[in-house]
Amino acid sequence: MTPALENYALGRWVAGTGQQQELYDASTGDVIATASSDGLDYAEMMHYARTNGNKALRKMTFHERGRMIKALALHLDSKKEDFYTLSYRSGATRADSWIDIEGGIGNLFANASLRRKFPDKPFYVDGDPIALSKGGNFIGHHIMVPKEGVAVHINAYNFPIWGMLEKIAVNLLAGMPAIVKPAVPTAYLTEAVVREIIASKILPEGALQLVCGTGQGILDHVTYQDVVTFTGSAETGRKLKAHPRILAKAVPFNMEADSLNSAVLGPEAVPGTVEFDLFIKEVRKEMTAKAGQKCTAIRRIIVPENLLEDVQIALGKALAQTTIGHPQAEGVRMGALAGMAQVQKVRQQVQELAKNTPIVYGDLDNVQVIGGNCKVGAFMSPIVLLNSEPFRFTDTHEVEAFGPVATLMPYHDVDEAITLSNMGKGSLVCSVATSDPRTAQEFVLGAATHHGRILVLNEEVAKESTGHGSPLPLLIHGGPGRAGGGQEMGGVRGVEHFMQRVAIQGSPSMITAITEVYQQNAKQIEKDKHPFQHYFEELEIGQTYVTHKHTVTEADISNFANVSGDNFYAHVDATSLEGTLFTGGWRTATIF
Structure with a gap:
């Protein structure tokens, strides 16, 4: 009998009561599980999270929350091989799964360490005090406290582990509980990780709940104290962002959508240079890692017009070395897409693009597969299209094929490269390979308005760069326009998304009492006892010692x-x- 995934709600594991949706092995097409969220009471789940998880987390200090997250990271790290075994069923190779599994756990570790950026208190004093009067007896300040709601995370199918862990790491550090709704096709991986989290008993009751089915109606009960995050297609994100409840209650909504990310080859990065080789390597990696199913994958390859043929030949040779097949088969470097539905959608998108931009590498109808069957498995050849007139044929900048697909196009000068990159109407990331600091500055300043992150590749970073497609916990992940207009992670910036900033005004003594940070002109406390005779716990904020003049x-x-x-x-x-x-x-x- 096919196992049914369970939801974790109100402190217990429960199966959905209605129609079960089937989940498939991406490589074999076998049904591996079913999922349903029918019967869940979302209003009650949110009440449970607010009254249990939120209250418990709000009482903890940042340092306590950070140590809790570190303990969780260590626990999951000890179980990671179980996740690798299960991850093969999503079509991911071990290298692909490393991004998802250890990348996600790494986010927990990074946010645990981030506690050092915060005080050992439940709240955060933001910025510097502001003088509001001539005499200095009336000042202003800002503090941040955890919101009193729940973070609702609606995630994509491509990173079922990383997508959850990178988000809950931040809301837990901020002091908010979460309800996680993964995409159904790969929800079995999210469920496996949540089972380990719950079994560890590291998080307080109500800090984490899981919805494995469609989650229909999950937004009907959110309030202004909640935060909703979404990762997925721009079209779906826009629909959710316009949900009547989101609008009526002014619920914070953070959207990270798939985008038409670009990679630009600098004019001086000719064949034979380190930068040229780095560029080809990076494009190949981003086309084939996770079979191109990454929100940060390179979709548009922008190169000098005089190097167009060189790049096409070099990229073709690099892609020809990519063996495709079952992720557990020996020698396979690229696995399957998440399912046959994804293959069909990508094929349709490529066919639309190919009307004006011909395929110059790959074959939609034929793919050689190792250890698998392309008739039942979701396998696909890498596809490179050529748009020789990118200002005329603009589908390249509009249609995204969410798979191992990218379009090659020429530019005349750096200004044109900037324009083409920006024609994606907002991207999560772009990269430029150049050895010339002037080219790097011109490109970055010109493209910064349209991108959430820009990677500059040259020989100096060759050994240590984390790459075009790697969002990092302490840097923002998001982008304007098509990319959703939101920001995830980003160190302290990400934590602030789950907190309420409030301006406070008063006398220096009152602001000192509230913030527990001494403010200039506040009352001073004088004691007869020498400071060296005090225990640390006896010291008071504002305690002052005046020596002889x-x-x-x-x-x-x-x-x-x-x-x-x-x-x-x-x-x-x-x-x-x-x-x-x-x-x-x-x-x-x-x-x-």
Whole structure:
């Protein structure tokens, strides 16, 4: 009997009660599980998360939350081989799965370490105090506190583990619980990880719930204290963003959508240069990793017109080395797409693109497969199209084939390269391979308005670059326009997305009491006991010790210069400032 995935709701594992949706092995076409979310009470799930998970997490300090996330990362890392075994069924090779599994766990580790950027308190003091009065007795400040709701994460099928872990790592550090809704085709991987998380008992009750089915109606009960995040197609994202409840309750909605990312070859990166080789390697990797099913994959290859043929030949040779087949078969470097439905959709998109931009590498109808059957498995050849007139045939900048597909196109100068890259109408990432700092600056400043991240590739980063398609926990992941207009991760920036910033005004003493950070002009606490006689726990914010007054003379300055070696003329010569904008003032000083 085919196993049914279970949802984790209200502190227990439950199966959906209605129509079961079948999930398939991407390489063999076998049914491996079914899923349904029918029967779940989303209103009750959100209430449970707010009253249990939220309250527990809000009471914890950032450091406590960070250590909790680290413990979770260590636990999942000890179980990762189980996830690898299951991940093969999604069509992913071990290298592909590494991105999903260990990339996701790495996000937990990174956010656990991020706790050091925050105080050991449940809230965060943001920025510097602001003087609001001439006398200094009325000031303003900003603090951030966790929202009182739940983070609802609606994720894509291509990264069922990373997609969940990179998001919950941030909301947990911020102090919010989560309800995760993975895409159904690969939900079995998300369920396996959530089972381990729940079994570990590391998270407080209500901190994490899981919906494995369609999740129909999940947004009907969100409020302004909740946060909704979405990863997937731009079309679906726009529909969800326009949900009546999202609009009526002003619910924060963060969207990260698939985009037509580009890679640009600099004019000086000719064949034989390190930059040319890096460019070809990066394009090949981004076309074939996860069978091109990455929101950051390179879709448009923009190269100098005089190098178009060189790039086409070099890329063809690189792609010819890509063996395709069952991810567990020896020697396979590219596995299957997530399912036959995805193959059909990509084929249709390529056929649309090929009306004006011919296929110059690959075959839609034929693919050699190792250890699998292309009739039942979701296998596909890498496809390269050529758009020799990219300003005329603009489908290249409109239609995305979400698979191992990219379009090659020429540019005349750097300004044209910028224009072509920006014609994607907003992308998650683009890259430029160049050894010329002037080219790099011109391109980055011209393309920055249309991209969430820009990678500059040259010989200096060849050994250490994480690559075009690797979003990193401490950098923002998102982009304008077609890419959704949102931002995920980004270190402290990502944590702030799940917190409420509030401006506070008052006297320095009151702001000191609220923030637990001493503010200038606040009341000072004087005690008779010497500070060295206090235990750390006895010290109070604002506790002050005033020593005897002492006048610093020129002799003291000279003696200090002899001891420290600081003989800079402006520090020791009383006449050095004469005739300048600066006047004396340093000659004597009174300190306390």
